[in-house]
Every structure is written in C-alpha cells, then in structure tokens.
Amino acid sequence: VSTALTVSIVTSLIQVVVVGVGGLILVGLMAKIKARAEGRVGSPIVQPLRDVRKLVTKERLHAHHSSAVLPLAPIVLTASAAVAIAISPLIGTHPLLGVTADIFVIVYLLLTGSVASALAGLDTATAFGGMGSSRAMTIGALAEPALLVAVIALSIQAGTSNLPGIVAGTLHHPAWAFGPVHLFALGAFLIVVIAETGRIPVDNPSTHLELTMVHEAMVLEYAGPELALVTVGEAMRLGLLVALVASLFLPWGVASGSGLVGLVVATLALALKMAVVAGAVALIEVRSAKLRLFRLPELLAGGFVLAVLAVVMGLVSR
C-alpha cells in the first residue's frame, strides 16, 4: 500500500512541476514559434520564467476601492489549477486522489479559476476590469458547453467519467483514439483550449490595445508578486489543457504501472506531446487573424456542434 501511495505522490508532484514550469515554457515556446514563422528572432523560450522572477521582487500595489478579492483571486486561480493538475492522469494512471479525478471535477475546477479572475476584474472598479470580466465570462459561458459535451462523449465511450479510467480505457483500446468520437471531441477540445487560454483567433495574448483586450484587460490592475501569480496560474491552466489534450487523445506513454522507469519515460513523453500540441496552437495563431468579439459565438457554436456530433457518434457506434 505504501509503495502505491509513494508512486501516487511522486506522480502528482512531477505533474505539478512539469506542467507548472512547462506551462510557462510553453508560453515562451509559442511566442518563439510565432516569431520565427513571422521572420523575427523573438525572445528566448525561458523569457516568461525570467518575467516571473522579476515580478516577484517588485512591490505589491493595490488599486483604491479594491477589496480582499484582488489578492485572493490569483491564489484561487493557481490553487484550483494546481489541484486539477495533481489529480489528473498526465504521466501515470494512478495520481494522488485519482478516485475523485472525475472529468467534471477538472472542468469545474477550471471554471472556479475563471470565476475568481472575473471577480478580480470587477473588484478594481475600473472600466477595463469590467470589460475584460464581461468578455471573458461571455466567452467562457459559450466555451463551457462545448467542453462539457466533449468530455461527456469521451465518458460515454469509456463507460466512466473518471479521468484515469478514461485514459486507461483508451490505452486498452487503441482503436478508440482514431475513432470518430475522439476526432470530433478533439476538434471541440482544441477550440475550447484556444478560447480558454485566450489565444488568437479568440483573444490576442500580446495585445495592449484597449478595445481588443479580453484577458489582459481583466488583469490590468495586477502588479508585482500578484501579477507573477496570475501569470503562473494562467500558464498552469494552459499547461493543464494542453496536457489533457495530450493524455486524452494521445495517451501513449502514460504509465499505468508503478515502475520508476515508466514514470521517467512518461514525463519525457508528456513534455514532447505538450510541445507538439502547443506548436499546433501556435501555428493556428500564426495563420489566423483575431475574430471580432461578436463573431466568436459562431466559432464556439462550431465547437459545441463538434462535441454533440462526438456524442452522437458514440451512440451510433455503440
């Protein structure tokens, strides 16, 4: 029993570190890929890590009229993402608290983080904060159905909504990964990943123009260590979503045993898969222009339709 527990703890710890730090590196990697594709040199891949280190040493600043929500929100954002990462089967199918790693728990933990950020945006009592919160919640409300229905499609196929169970099921039946359920769900998932992490064509992470900002407007009042925490939390969410895509749709490499070698291999495989998925997202960013805010519902409805098709496919091929 104790060895199993040790393996679980090690699995969860590696996941949090790899996905947490990896998330920041992914941000740098995506910026680098974009820069190269546009013919620029771009900043180093580790630039986000340096930014965080710099921010941590700065002074804490709070806007007038803001309440305890402002410093609390980044903590909730990061903690919910960290727990979601720790209990997901990203490198092994036996993470800590794997029993409660229900796919809906992960979805709603992510929602909790979004709600915390949106409240922080309203807490600053500025036009920017409200604008960012309103837009982010609108996008979230439209992306959430696509994500939920997509994970429901996967749970119907696997016969369980337990995330380690779904990953183990796909490892057991490799044909699932190439079946229509997985393909349609993957399409929906990618749209949700782009929407939830604020990438082009939904939001531009590098913009500082008032009228086009969504996420950046919401966190405009953050500075110093709290901005560092927001950056880390957002990177963790990006890392988690990318790693979930990797584990759900390309589960090979995820360790189902308890050997240490398996975990090392799985960690390397996860890093590689995350880099591939992030590269794909970066290439989508390079190749598309940002959509008008009121064109977004069409894109997200497209994701929703793909997810519903995935469910229907699961029922037809039952």
Add this chain to the structure above:
Amino acid sequence: MRSLAFVLVMLGFSSKAGAVPLHVWLPKAHPEAPSPVSALMSSSMVAMGVYGIIRVGFDLLHGGTVWWWVAVATLGVVSGVYGALHATTSTDLKRLLAYSTIDIMGLSLLGVGAAGVLDDTSMHADASLALMASLLLLVAHAFFKGALFLGAGSVERASGTRDLDRLGGLIHTMPFTALVMALSAGAIMAVPTLSGFSSEWLVLQGLLHGFVDTSSVAVIVMLLGVVALALTGGLTAVAFVKAFGIGFLGQSRSRGALDAREVSTWMSGATALLVVPSVAIGVVPGVVIPWVHRATDTALGPSGASPLARGTGLALSQLRGAIEPAALLVAVVAVMVGIALVNRTLAHRRARRLDAWACGRGEQTPRMQYTATSFAEPLQRVFADVLRPQSDVEVTHAVESQYFQQSLTYHNRIGDVVELRAYRPLISFADRLGVSARRLQNGSIHRYLAFGFVALLVVVVVLA
C-alpha cells in the same frame, strides 16, 4: 384516461414549479414578497411542484408510459435554459434569483423525467440514481437559494434598492453578507465542494447512465438533458459573477449603496443558518444520501441496494465515477495556504494603495464602471433571437454643432418572450371575445326572456 389525467396534473404542478411556459407568474411574484417570504417561496414551495409530479406519476399512476416522462424532461430542458438565460440578463437582484429558481427547477424536472424514462425501460437502479440526483438538487437548492434571498433582503434593507445597476462596493461595508452571498453563489455556480456541484454532478451521472443501454427515445432525452445542463452551467456562472461582482465589488453606484451598513446579528444569523447546511451538503454529500434514497424507494418501490456506496462522498457502486469533495477541499485549501505563505515571505511589506489606471485621465468615478446591464450585454446580443431585447439610444445634439452631444439616454428592456408572444395575444383574444359577447347584453328584459326560451327549446330538442 390515465394519460389525460397525468398531462393535466403535470401541467398544474409544473406551473407551481415555475416551468416554462407556465412560469410567468414566478419572476413577478417572488421578487415582490418580503425577502424571508421570497426565500420560503423559492426554496421550498416551488419544490412542491416537482414533488407533486413525482407523487402522482410514480406513486398513484405507477410510472405510466415513456412519453409522459419525455414530456416532463422536455419541460425541464426548456425551463433550465430559459431560466438561466433570463437570469444572466436580469438587473434586479431578486428577479435574477427568481429566474435562476426556474433554471434549477428545470434541471430537477429533467432528473425526474430521466428517472421516469429509465424506470419505464426497466433500468430501476439507474432510475433510482436519476431521481436521487433530482431530490439532492432540490435539497441543496432549498438551502442555497434561501440564503441568497435572505442575503438579497439584507442588501435591500441596508441600501434601499435591489437594482444591481445602483449597487456596488458592499463588500467593504457588509463583509458578512458578502461572504454569505459568495458562498451561496459559489454553490449555485457549481464550484467544486459546494452543494450545487455535488448535486449537479449526480444529475450528470444519472443522465450518463441513461446512455449506456437504453431505447433510442431515452437516449434523445439524455442527449437533450446533457446539452441543457452544459448550457445552463456556463450561463449561471455569468449570472452570479454579475450578481456578486457588480453588487458587492467595485465602487458604490448610488448614495444608498454607499451608506449601507451591515444588518443586525439576527438577520445575518438567520442567513448563516442556511449557509452552514448548504456547505455541509457540498463537502460531505454522502451523509444525506440515505434519506434521499429512502425517498426514492418510496416513489419507485424498493430497489434494494442504493446505487451509491456508503461514505462521505458520492461513489457509484458500479465504479463508473466517484467524487470525494472533502478530500478535494482539503487539497485546495492546503495549496491555497501554501501559496499564501510563500507570497507572504516573498513580499512581506503591506500593499501600497494607488489609483487604478484610467489611461492617464485621473480619477475613476463610479459611473465609469461596468454595470449589470453592460456586463450582460455581449450575451444579450448573442441570444438576441430568444431574448428579443428592446433597446434604443436617444441623442440630443448641441444647438451649435451636430458633432457635439448634449445628452444621451439609453433604454434597455427585456420582456418575457413567452408572456409577450403567448399570453398577451391570448389575453387580448379573450378580451375581444368578451367585448363582442357584451353585444348580447343590452339591458332589454324581453331579449333575455327570448334567450331563455330559445335555450329551453334547444335543450328540449336535443334531449328528445
């Protein structure tokens, strides 16, 4: 005959539960009552509608046929989405809560409908699961919606308004009410480890089980149910981020909100009394499951073992899914404390207060903030086909030049489409019928006697 009886009873009780299209009274009645009465109405009285359908459908009529329950589930799906959509665009705090009651009643009816369909396709264990989910949702809703209405009552008493567009900044003056509202809003948004999450998770599991091996009718119901649940989830989050974020955070938008003071200990105590069980149901939902199971056994007939394993969390016996909210809560709180400690050691000095960024313009006034109306405006545009908002902008130009504006007014009104499109024409039709019937009545006693004579003749002829 049994079907007719069920349909009529279902319509009657669904009007009690506030299901669309018989819901129009609810968002008018619940906000106007004094808040403790609203709390009672929204948390327990509407639940009687669902109870009535369960009692008559399962107990008295023994389940009936599949299409009865398809009808119940459809009512649930429509009410869920419609209620959630109107909650996101409401600016009156209590009206928002009333619409969200329609939403939750819809989800609960969906669970009942799913249970009926599964019961009729002889999947008794799964039917029991779906009904338990529906009842757990009702129990959880009774507590958190009660707390939300009492909190809204405190806000109304302290600030003199319940219009979100005139509130704001209450977290500074009414911290306890803010905390209570945050916990209850978190519960209804299905934040994990709060009661809304545990019960909605169970509803989802009930629907998922329906997919496994049932008839095609059942599968369509489950599919619609899942889609409705997914849509309402996102919309409810917007509605309650708006309710809490606009009402309690930011700067006060009116004198009343600025001068608000925390309400008396008795009022906050009563609200806390409802929040504690709401949180408890979320963290250890397994504790209330035996009672809920006994209720479903009464309705559906003894099903033997409970589909849920005994424990503090919720674990399906067939191991198709489990949640352990208590463990999850410990994990999240531990990580939060860890981050806060690291944060403190890194930046030990107190935060300095500064003006927020206003593009170098200077001071931010309360009028520059987003309001409840503007917060929901993007979604109002997205769902304009369903909501049919009427908005107009009136611009008065300066006398000297067309390019300068003297004043600008913006009106935005969202009526209830069902009321405007179905009830109003029906009422005006009845009205016209009444007016034309009045022509029969001209005050002449001779004419009335003639009517009586003709009627008597007709009766005699018909009976002969």
